[in-house]
Amino acid sequence: MITNFLDGLQNFHFLQNALITSLVIGVVSGTIGCFIILRGMSLMGDAISHAVLPGVAISFILEINFFIGAILFGLLASIMITYIKSNSAIKGDTAIGITFSSFLALGVILIGVANSSTDLFHILFGNILAVQDVDKWITIGVSVFVLAVIVLFFKELLITSFDPLMAKALGMKVQFYHYLLMLLLTLVSVTAMQSVGTILIVAMLITPAATAYLFSTSLKKMVILSAFLGALASFVGLFIGYSFNIAVSSSIVLTSALFFAVSFFLSPKQKFLRKKARINEN
Known part of the structure; x- marks a missing residue:
């Protein structure tokens, strides 16, 4: 399997794009995720990820790059959530639930209007093996920008x-x-x-950061x-998905979840090993 994967990397351009893109996304997602969980904003990440769906659908309808519509609707959702939370008695989780469910419903309706249902399916569930050169470079450019901003404003964040x-x-x-x-x-x-x-x-966004939190004593290390x-x-997820011909996106997520599950029991913060040692001593 390893040999087939390595041969594929040498011979198939789509697999090279998939590897580079997935590694870049893994790094930037893990980085921004640390600030998200420390601020208790895990639900906000979930809300924005669903809220961009209408923007993606509209982008396909208008035949423009989906990055444009997705970013606009993602920002609109975050502004709406913050405004509702700041200007009413409604709590943050309630504002998030109302906003992201409304945007998701709008996205479902727009999917029915759009003709590119296959592409939208890939947006919903991911298709890293179909990444084109232009998407790869956009991902790299956006990720470099995000990481540069984090480094520049690290102390303030x-x-x-x-x-x-x-x-x-x-x-x-x-x-x-915050914005x-x-x-x-x-x-x-x-x-x-x-x-x-x-x-x-x-x-x-959440799982690698949560795993790192179990072993870290400072934000920089985390x-x-x-x-x-x-x-x-x-x-690892790309390797498993490609080798066994299963969904790569799900393989990546489950691999990350496995890392967390192992770390949950081995982390010094959890003290499971110490408790087990004490039980054995007694």
């Missing part, structure tokens, strides 16, 4: 994530960094469509480990 009240006291524009993170999350969600689709994007785990899960 760190402080606003851990203690927004102190950040306000220091004169930081907390709301600005900046929403923009980055939207960009990552759109790029991740190619590999895992809108249905499974949240898994790539980001590095999460990016590595995201890339590793993408590589």
Whole structure:
């Protein structure tokens, strides 16, 4: 199997594109995911990943690049959620549920209007093996931009994530960094469509970051480990999917989930091994 996979990488351009794209998405998803879970915004990632569906459908109807429509609707969803939460007695999770379900329903209707149902199916569930050169380069460009912004504003994102009240006291524009993170999350969600689709994007955003959290004592270490785990899960998932002719997107997500399951029991933070040792001693 390994030999067949390596031969495929040498001979098939589509597999080369799939490998490069999946590794890049694994790194950037793992990176942005750390800030998402530290802010308790896992549901926001899920909401935005579903909210981009109408934008994708409209892009196909208008015959423009789906990145444009997806990003616009992702940003619109994040603005609506934040506005509802900030200007009413409704809690954040309720605002997220109302917004993402409405956008998802709109997307389903627009799918019926659009003619490119096959392409939209790939957007829903991912088709990394069908990535074209232009999509690969767009993914790389967007990911480089996202990572560059994170590096540039790392200190501000760190402080606003851990203690927004102190950040306000220091004169930081907390709301600005919130929307900046929403923009980055939207960009990552759109790029991740190619590999895992809108249905499974949240898994790539959350699972590597959650796994890294179990072994990390600082945000910088968590980001590095999460990016590595995201890339590793993408590589292993692609290998399994290609070798056994099964859905690559699902293979990537399940591989990442397996990493988390193993880490859950081995992590020093969970103390399972210490408890087992004490039981054996007694």
